[in-house]
Amino acid sequence: MKDQGPIAKHTISAIVDNEAGVLARVIGLFSGRGYNIESLTVASVDETKARSRITVVTKGTRMVIEQIKAQLDRLVPVHKVADLTIEGSFVSRELALVKVCGEGEMRVEALRIADVFRASVVDSTRTSFVFELTGASDKLNAFIDLMRDLGLVEVARTGGVALSRGKTGL
Amino acid sequence: MMTNSAASTTGTEPLEMLSGAQMLLRALTDLGVDKIFGYPGGAVLPIYDEIFKQEKIEHILVRHEQGAAHAAEGYARSTGKPGVVLVTSGPGATNTVTGLTDAMLDSIPIICITGQVARHLIGTDGFQEADTVGITRPCTKHNYLVKDTAKLPDIIHEAFYVATNGRPGPVVIDIPKDIQVEKAPYKVSKHTEHRTYKPTVVCDENAVRKAVDALLTAKRPIIYAGGGVINSGPHASKLLTEFTKLTGFPITSTLMGLGCYPASDKQFLGMLGMHGTWEANHAMHDCDVMLAIGSRFDDRVTGDTERFSPGSTKIHVDIDLSSINKNIFVDIPVVGDAANFLERVLKIWKAEQCSEKQSDLSLWWEQITNWRAIKCLEYIDCDDAIMPQKALERLHALTVDRDPIISTEVGQHQMWAAQFLGFDRPNRWLTSGGLGTMGYGLPAAIGAQIADRSRLCIDVAGEASIQMNIQELSTAIQYNLPVKIFILNNEYMGMVRQWQHLNYEGRYSQSYTAALPDFVALGEAYGWKGLRVSDPAKLDETIQQMIDYDGPVIVDCRVVKLANCFPMVQSGAAHNEMLLAGDDIGGQKDDEALALV
Numbered sequence: 001m002k003d004q005g006p007i008a009k010h011t012i013s014a015i016v017d018n019e020a021g022v023l024a025r026v027i028g029l030f031s032g033r034g035y036n037i038e039s040l041t042v043a044s045v046d047e048t049k050a051r052s053r054i055t056v057v058t059k060g061t062r063m064v065i066e067q068i069k070a071q072l073d074r075l076v077p078v079h080k081v082a083d084l085t086i087e088g089s090f091v092s093r094e095l096a097l098v099k100v101c102g103e104g105e106m107r108v109e110a111l112r113i114a115d116v117f118r119a120s121v122v123d124s125t126r127t128s129f130v131f132e133l134t135g136a137s138d139k140l141n142a143f144i145d146l147m148r149d150l151g152l153v154e155v156a157r158t159g160g161v162a163l164s165r166g167k168t169g170l
Numbered sequence: 171m172m173t174n175s176a177a178s179t180t181g182t183e184p185l186e187m188l189s190g191a192q193m194l195l196r197a198l199t200d201l202g203v204d205k206i207f208g209y210p211g212g213a214v215l216p217i218y219d220e221i222f223k224q225e226k227i228e229h230i231l232v233r234h235e236q237g238a239a240h241a242a243e244g245y246a247r248s249t250g251k252p253g254v255v256l257v258t259s260g261p262g263a264t265n266t267v268t269g270l271t272d273a274m275l276d277s278i279p280i281i282c283i284t285g286q287v288a289r290h291l292i293g294t295d296g297f298q299e300a301d302t303v304g305i306t307r308p309c310t311k312h313n314y315l316v317k318d319t320a321k322l323p324d325i326i327h328e329a330f331y332v333a334t335n336g337r338p339g340p341v342v343i344d345i346p347k348d349i350q351v352e353k354a355p356y357k358v359s360k361h362t363e364h365r366t367y368k369p370t371v372v373c374d375e376n377a378v379r380k381a382v383d384a385l386l387t388a389k390r391p392i393i394y395a396g397g398g399v400i401n402s403g404p405h406a407s408k409l410l411t412e413f414t415k416l417t418g419f420p421i422t423s424t425l426m427g428l429g430c431y432p433a434s435d436k437q438f439l440g441m442l443g444m445h446g447t448w449e450a451n452h453a454m455h456d457c458d459v460m461l462a463i464g465s466r467f468d469d470r471v472t473g474d475t476e477r478f479s480p481g482s483t484k485i486h487v488d489i490d491l492s493s494i495n496k497n498i499f500v501d502i503p504v505v506g507d508a509a510n511f512l513e514r515v516l517k518i519w520k521a522e523q524c525s526e527k528q529s530d531l532s533l534w535w536e537q538i539t540n541w542r543a544i545k546c547l548e549y550i551d552c553d554d555a556i557m558p559q560k561a562l563e564r565l566h567a568l569t570v571d572r573d574p575i576i577s578t579e580v581g582q583h584q585m586w587a588a589q590f591l592g593f594d595r596p597n598r599w600l601t602s603g604g605l606g607t608m609g610y611g612l613p614a615a616i617g618a619q620i621a622d623r624s625r626l627c628i629d630v631a632g633e634a635s636i637q638m639n640i641q642e643l644s645t646a647i648q649y650n651l652p653v654k655i656f657i658l659n660n661e662y663m664g665m666v667r668q669w670q671h672l673n674y675e676g677r678y679s680q681s682y683t684a685a686l687p688d689f690v691a692l693g694e695a696y697g698w699k700g701l702r703v704s705d706p707a708k709l710d711e712t713i714q715q716m717i718d719y720d721g722p723v724i725v726d727c728r729v730v731k732l733a734n735c736f737p738m739v740q741s742g743a744a745h746n747e748m749l750l751a752g753d754d755i756g757g758q759k760d761d762e763a764l765a766l767v
Binding site for chain 2 (some may be wrong): 025
């Protein structure tokens with residue numbers, strides 16, 4: 001299919017058995033079929049039932065996104081798959097750790113901006129900070145951009161984690 | 171969950187303590203397995219020792235692990251039961267990869283048990299260690315690395331459930347050698363359903379209704395049936411035949427679907443796709459309602475997707491949701507089993523007297539009759555050499571009474587076989603459709619012959635393909651299998667040569683099969699009967715000799731060297747742009763065309 005309409009960003013959630021190889025299956029599916037991964041997070045969310053939740057942010061046409069969902073759903077250890085983007089509104093958060101090194105006015109300015117962004121300081125030396133910031137992707141990008149002129153050393157970021165709004169769950 | 175104690179938590183009987191190897195044999199026996207295709211090696215010796223000690227399961231020793239996988243496929247396709255493979259770690263496992271991928275693409279249920287180095291050696295680059303689950307992950311429906319002996323019986327049962335339910339496929343169970351030796355309590359929970367894998371079998375009521383409504387209004391309908399109908403079981407083929415007869419709709423089938431509807435019936439338009447018939451492809455292009463059932467809009471079927479059947483309402487019935495809207499956007503998706511869909515549609519059709527309400531199809535059939543008049547499969551016969559089409563026509567005529575099982579290798583001979591050997595029943599046609607695996611046919615025929623020794627099993631081969639698993643000639647001798655091989659020998663990798671002729675101005679790069687063995691002498695060296703024929707006048711008597719001989723026969727049928735397989739929808743062309751034998755013009759294509767597979 002050459003012309004499949006516009007490409008859009010989608011956040012897909014999957015509940016999977018927390019077993020060896022399940023992440024490899026999901027990643028292999030994306031790379032093997034040429035799908036795009038913007039970010040992927042995975043962690044155990046139910047120890048008693050041994051289940052993990054995978055959140056994938058991906059881009060594609062409607063047909064590609066539909067394929068990704070169907071392909072994920074037929075993997076044996078996958079319980080449920082949802083395309084949060086089309087199934088109503090959802091909240092999504094990312095976390096970033098940002099190391100900034102500076103002295104004097106630059107150091108004060110970094111701290112001031114961190115305060116505006118409600119970033120917290122999780123490590124400090126006389127010449128450096130590690131800030132912790134959560135929020136939507138855009139907010140994290142904006143913060144990191146501002147830190148570039150203020151002695152940005154390095155960044156570690158998670159991918160997005162997301163839940164649908166309202167009372168029902170996946 | 172398993173308990174570690176030997177005593178059952180619920181029952182009064184103490185659980186039996188078995189080694190992993192004993193558990194495997196016990197579970198396979200319980201699951202009704204009576205044949206295993208395999209090859210021993212260091213990492214499966216405990217299992218082979220258990221095989222030695224029992225008589226319920228017959229082990230078929232192949233000569234190469236790829237042969238085991240294809241034999242299991244042939245067994246599965248001809249019987250509808252899952253085929254079982256047993257191989258050692260490392261090279262044993264990697265040699266099955268082609269067979270597993272083949273089974274994956276053609277949706278064939280096989281279980282492949284691989285040995286693995288002991289648990290404490292995994293990851294140490296031990297002798298004959300390979301990351302089997304890693305290597306086979308993309309080419310299996312699911313795979314398991316067994317890490318706990320107590321879980322082995324459950325895993326085996328689950329593997330059979332996964333392989334045979336929903337869209338069937340290959341499943342690998344990788345068993346470390348120390349697990350094969352270690353003892354644990356044998357306990358199985360029956361798998362009537364799976365905790366996560368729950369394929370949709372029953373079609374949605376509204377979707378079925380929408381499909382019926384669309385079919386009722388159809389003035390130019392076509393049924394496009396695929397391998398899913400055969401995988402659904404012989405009952406689905408019966409229902410499909412009943413529905414097609416009841417409605418009077420024309421029907422075409424994919425390569426994988428041949429036999430799901432009687433080829434000898436007048437409503438059957440022949441196979442569609444790249445080497446499908448003129449009438450089938452034109453009917454697909456011009457139809458107003460298409461009922462795709464158990465087929466997957468493969469590129470060999472659709473040609474150019476942009477110009478595929480423009481203007482038709484497409485109904486797509488498939489048990490695998492991911493097959494729907496993958497290549498072609500459809501109007502009415504129906505997720506479910508082919509037999510379930512057909513049963514429900516038939517019920518509505520009969521209850522609501524739909525036969526009286528459906529549109530008149532006489533104009534449509536008139537059009538189809540005109541397309542048929544082109545006689546697209548016609549070829550110019552020749553007195554002094556055997557035409558490959560003629561050879562297969564005669565093979566069909568002389569064997570049809572025996573209701574043979576036909577397997578093929580891959581290439582021109584495969585397409586001619588699909589065109590000229592009409593299949594009236596399912597499970598008679600074993601061919602590598604999706605993966606196109608040369609070397610498939612001989613082991614597949616052996617698998618089918620193992621399943622039923624009384625059947626006439628013929629591998630229609632090319633002289634190039636047959637050499638890819640030629641070692642299996644020995645397997646047939648060991649088990650007294652009267653398999654027949656019918657080689658259409660044109661001394662070329664015919665399909666490669668045909669593409670080079672059509673697209674590369676006849677530069678036959680590496681497609682001449684030089685240094686060919688003497689197939690008669692080769693067959694005889696292995697203990698087969700060898701026959702050769704090159705005179706058209708002796709074709710019939712040679713085929714008859716092959717059929718009549720009580721034992722394996724290899725026929726070297728020398729055919730004309732440069733015949734091309736037509737009709738043909740070239741890659742990137744639309745269904746109504748077919749080449750016929752008369753359009754056989756070689757040349758050079760542009761880069762875009764050359765990039766298409």
